[in-house]
Amino acid sequence: MVDFAEAIEDCRLMDPGYDGAEFTWAKNGLMERLDRVLISEMTPQLFDAIRVTNLPRIASDHGPLLVRCRLPNAHGGGRAFRFQNMWVRHEGFGELVQEDWMAPTEVWASSI
Template identity: 45%
Template sequence: MRSWKDTIQLEIIQNHPQFILVKIHNGGLIKPILTAIVYGNPNPIKRKSLWEALKAAIPSDNTPWMALGDFNALLSEEDKKSSSIIGKRCPHFREFLESKNLQDLGFQGPFFTWQRGGVFERLDRAIANEAWCQMFPQCLITHLTRIKSDHRPLLVNNNLDFKLPRGRPFRFLAGWAQH
């Protein structure tokens, strides 16, 4: 186990060819969290093993789990923009997310995270299980500026000090659209 700062300790749980799984212990957290840092193989045949290995890395209990990085896979055709090439989504990626009930954590910033020439793709993202989403409901992923890379780095901000507004939550009523 390695210490980072005085209160954070990292423990490498698994070192897979396409991801590293770490357990993060923080004195301020009730329980440790698991994070997988992913670099999916660009070859779809080799990348297929990533989905099964990540499935096995997700805890069956209520431990918060997140994966982020370059999955090298498209979830939808909209994840690619090019004048001549149509985006081909990865059905294995979608099946993986659905089978484990994982959420894409969304983002702020430019939509596409990878660019080469006139081809733009969203290959980089953060996903999490329900326990993560409950522990960090204000988690914010930001697509940063590309510097000396064809990928945008991802910034994860758990924003634990963010306070939600008090009072009644806003509810949209469908009838308003017809009024």
């Protein structure tokens, strides 16, 4: 177990906590929280929320774990973009569009 604990620490994994049943395993009157979810340090940066729920045991001595992750809202909840034709008559509009169109992005695409 010491080696396993060291591996978890070396890999910088962490337990995000849980809701639901306190124990995930029961047998012969013994109850323990044996089943866990481990996430990397980077995982909370990828998701708005991570929720682990320990579900009740039904057909096994182990209870299932439900992991839910909420993706960030890419649209930010803002209003839809509306193009106004008057913009094309604005001085510098063409240059601005060309500069922005040519600017590098962090998007990566591959041809399949």
